[in-house]
Amino acid sequence: MKLTIQEVAEKAGVGVGTVSRVLNNHKSVRPETRERVQSAMFEMGFVPNPHARRVAGGKSYTVSIILQVIGTEFYLRLLNGLEKTLEAHRYDSALFPLIGRERIERYLNSSTLAYQSDGIVMATHNLGELYPDGKLPTRQPVVIVDGLNENYDSVYLDNRFGGELAARALSDFEGEIYAISVHQDIDEVFAKTVFDERIEGFKAALEEEGRPLPESHISTVSFNLDNARIAAREILENTTIPVNIFAAADLVALGVLEEAARLNLEVGRDVRVIGFDDHPWSAERGLTSVHQPVEAMGAAAAELLVDRLSGYDGAPRKVRFEPRLVERASTLHSDA
Amino acid sequence: MKLTIQEVAEKAGVGVGTVSRVLNNHKSVRPETRERVQSAMFEMGFVPNPHARRVAGGKSYTVSIILQVIGTEFYLRLLNGLEKTLEAHRYDSALFPLIGRERIERYLNSSTLAYQSDGIVMATHNLGELYPDGKLPTRQPVVIVDGLNENYDSVYLDNRFGGELAARALSDFEGEIYAISVHQDIDEVFAKTVFDERIEGFKAALEEEGRPLPESHISTVSFNLDNARIAAREILENTTIPVNIFAAADLVALGVLEEAARLNLEVGRDVRVIGFDDHPWSAERGLTSVHQPVEAMGAAAAELLVDRLSGYDGAPRKVRFEPRLVERASTLHSDA
DNA sequence: ACACAACTTGGAAATGTTTCCAGTAAACTG
DNA sequence: CAGTTTACTGGAAACATTTCCAAGTTGTGT
Secondary structure, three states, rough: OOHHHHHHHHHHHHOHHHHHHHOOOOOOOOHHHHHHHHHHHHHHOOOOOOHHHHHHHOOOOOOEEEEEEOOHHHHHHHHHHHHHHHHHHHOEEEEEEOOOHHHHHHHHOOOOHHHOOOOEEEOOOOOHHOOOOOOOOOOOOOOOOOOOOOEEEEEEEEEEHHHHHHHHHHHHOOEEEEEEEOOOOOOOOOOOOHHHHHHHHHHHHHHOOOOOOOOOHEEEEEOOOOOHHHHHHHHHHOOOOOEEEEEHHHHHHHHHHHHHHHOOOOEEEOEEEEEEEEOOHHHHHEEEEEEOOOOHHHHHHHHHHHHHHHHOOOOOEEEEEOOOOOOOHHHOOOOO | OOHHHHHHHHOOOHHHHHHHHHHHOOOOOOOOHHHHHHHHHHHHOOOHHHHHHHHHOOOOOEOOOOOOEOOOOHHHHHHHHHHHHHHOOEEEEEEEEEEOOOOOHHHHHOOHOOOOOOEEEEEEEOOHHOOOOOOOOOOOOOEEOOOOOOOOEEEEHHHHHHHHHHHHHHHHHOEEEEEEEEEOOOOOOOOOOHHHHHHHHHHHHHHHHOOOOOHHHHHEEEHHHHHHHHHHHHEEEEEOEEEEEEEOOOOHHHHHHHHHHOOOOEOOOOOOEEEEEEOHHHHHOOOOEEEEEEEEEEEHHHHHHHHOOOOOOOOOOOOEOOEEOOOOOOOOOOOO
């Protein structure tokens, strides 16, 4: 049942060295030979033993993905992007959800599994809060995704810019302007959340447009639909129509849409809403949203890490992703 | 930097075989020798390489914990119980959160890490829904915790009985009786949630007590505090005082407490509440709750698995935990 | 004191890979 | 066409452990 490289070699009529080379994508294998070995592996259903690879080669072809929050659409998509790309490079991934404060310590504790992986992808986490020097206590390559860190390769979205986009779009309309931010209550290891950055960009751009946003027009909800609806109702019932709302996340914008429907307000005319994320369902709902290429960000982070694992040793790199506004029915110009 | 068993052996003045035997708790090592080796390991900060152990011995001393939901207090506590016990037996654990339906497939895919572990702990998951034969497609030992499965060792809480306990306690009081259940919207791979079982037990026992619970007195909320408060308000504002409420989870009961406070109702007299879980904070809040020994359940599951990994090969075992009612201020008898 | 069993122990073999070192064959040189 | 590169390839050594076997040590009964 347990196949080895030996048996593959035998079946393909080559030496074990060659099989190993095929496994590791070495260039110096004749295409024809490679083909033969590969089909032998396929036919036999051979799967290399990662532990043996690790022992022999010092690499385990496993990376650890450390996630702050789990179960939201954003992280699910991010994870898909990461894992898909890692898989393409033949890396396996293990998830380490950061639940409970002391967990990160345990993960990085020398004996544990995370430490045994070849590299680490860390999502949305501000290391500075936890480690004064902003570095993880490990010598493995680390890349940060959905965050920015001086010491490591980072992939980030310009959330501030996204807020600005929303501001410019809403500032053309008549009616009051509101913003709903999100309060990340799960764990306060963050210095500043992406949501804060979005709102900051929004405020700054509105200021520039000559329509400053009073603090009283900003509310903050925890990240769930029920709460979003409560906040939306609060706004919709206590202001004059039309009204314009920027929600720092699509899920929150959805709350606004639902509440507007309940109050028989016409979205796009009475209530204009812009979300943030542009999750797949936003299109169906006709929700204008600030688009962020979540999967692509995950993929980019994976590439950076694979790069490091393949020997690259330059200075930390930063990959900036720029959000863009996708306009839909929820901000149709009334004169259209 | 990378220490090996060789260097430990040298330092302790023994052979590598002996070091290995100490590492694996073999009986046939003289206590004195064992002591010497252990202190050598400690002084050098030696950590055995799990990959090499796996290659050589067929065991990796790693188990996979597959979790349905993550981030709630229950799972955090369960995980603590599991990991602590596994650690005591020198097993490392990797978490596999079940986000996204297809993930379990990927986890068990032969090449992936979960598959490479020695065993699997599966929490709260009803396998029958996913695999017709109710078995995971793997030959590793599996234990189910917070659930019940014919094919595997299972550790479960008698949730139905817990509901009954709550019913007997509330049925003595005057005033209407209500129940608030929880709707697990994350993923519907469950056949029946623990919450349903609690409510069923509650209904059945009330029936026996001659105070049947009308369907209209049962509401269902999603698992968060905001939602719980909404449901609580709904009940408290539309019924006569006193009223008695059974919440299928402490978090929901907390919503009742908070809403009662807001409405200036006295808990224990005007409103009597019983929660479920008896999380640590319940005591402080004076919340009567159905206690479940979460950590102990995790520990029990870990023991069952370790047992299997140590060679035990009997029929699937079932460990039943029985909840008990912890009475506090929220159900103080009015004549007390 | 002797035979025999029961403990301990050291070290070689085995685990499934990667990598290095030759060696062969093919492809260029001039 | 002999002399070099160059491109592949086979297989031994290495990786950090476990396990097995043989050997040594201690203890027991006579």
